[in-house]
Amino acid sequence: MLIRPPADIPSSEITPEALYVNRRDFLGRAAGALAAASIGGAALAATARAQGDDDKPNTYEDITTYNNFYEFGTDKSDPAENAKGFKTRPWTVKVDGMVKKPAEYQIEDFLKPHKLEDRVYRHRCVEAWSMVIPWQGIPMAEVIKRFDPLPSAKFVQFQTLLDPQRMPGQQRAVLQWPYTEGLRLDEAMHPLAMFGTGIYGKTLLPQNGAPLRTIIPWKYGFKATKSIVRITFTDTMPRTTWNLAAPNEYGFYANVNPEVDHPRWTQSKERRIGEFRRRATLMFNGYPAVASLYRGMDLRANY
Ligand SMILES: Nc1nc2c(c(=O)[nH]1)N[C@H]1C(S)=C(S)[C@@H](COP(=O)(O)O)O[C@H]1N2
Ligand SMILES: [Mo]
Numbered sequence: 001m002l003i004r005p006p007a008d009i010p011s012s013e014i015t016p017e018a019l020y021v022n023r024r025d026f027l028g029r030a031a032g033a034l035a036a037a038s039i040g041g042a043a044l045a046a047t048a049r050a051q052g053d054d055d056k057p058n059t060y061e062d063i064t065t066y067n068n069f070y071e072f073g074t075d076k077s078d079p080a081e082n083a084k085g086f087k088t089r090p091w092t093v094k095v096d097g098m099v100k101k102p103a104e105y106q107i108e109d110f111l112k113p114h115k116l117e118d119r120v121y122r123h124r125c126v127e128a129w130s131m132v133i134p135w136q137g138i139p140m141a142e143v144i145k146r147f148d149p150l151p152s153a154k155f156v157q158f159q160t161l162l163d164p165q166r167m168p169g170q171q172r173a174v175l176q177w178p179y180t181e182g183l184r185l186d187e188a189m190h191p192l193a194m195f196g197t198g199i200y201g202k203t204l205l206p207q208n209g210a211p212l213r214t215i216i217p218w219k220y221g222f223k224a225t226k227s228i229v230r231i232t233f234t235d236t237m238p239r240t241t242w243n244l245a246a247p248n249e250y251g252f253y254a255n256v257n258p259e260v261d262h263p264r265w266t267q268s269k270e271r272r273i274g275e276f277r278r279r280a281t282l283m284f285n286g287y288p289a290v291a292s293l294y295r296g297m298d299l300r301a302n303y
Pocket of ligand 1: 220
């Protein structure tokens, strides 16, 4: 199912030049897989075709019914069911910490200065399944520049809403709530990183992290933070939920890496939702442009 984005979303000019350059880089190196695409309007269908059978986007149905969102249950089918009716308006996002312009925004004001972009990204869950998702959102770097982090800020932390009434999964201590994740500031500023607000040109549904989530396509899915209410700039590595739960299994970096297995299963292969065969997992999920962020680092020690 292909859904046209609303008419007011501009089309081909929306992706900054840096991304076109990066895209050629991906196309050259990622075995013909279209790793990032600038799509809009009618171009959406064409892009889906251009990706070929190997990396065509998952259906809207798959993307919105097979989810990981423990605040709404631990089964993959739970979030679509239990997040029905979750209200994402009014919604405030607090920006604080080492930043020149701390503020508390209504979500509309948070998003207002930015143009929505459409980008098709691979999504690789640490549990060895994957999808291809046509996201809509805004580049993380643009948003961060607007807040003007202090030179001392080295990391950024993202926090999900804490509200056990509205998020019934939080009534059980399966994780330490609220869900938090973080990135090094240079990772967050990478042109591939974005805040997601939609899928297939439609406003994000609650199960996918409405009204605002992060998307870091070269990292395992758990690095993404859904339903964000707070963004904090710090000079120390922030606490992250899955690292607190099982530090030997889930590191801070969590870059997709087929050469570093999870202690309980291989990361060299993955199953694309909707397929039966297992396919090879690509280093950095097939986004080699990010390698420069980790030059000189031991990616086994920093898993
Ligand atoms: N707040 C919150 N964010 C979360 C999660 C979660 O349980 N709670 N799950 C993570 C994991 S493990 C994955 S794979 C992705 C899933 O995103 P999707 O359901 O939109 O595919 O969300 C991530 N963000
Ligand atoms: Mo995941």
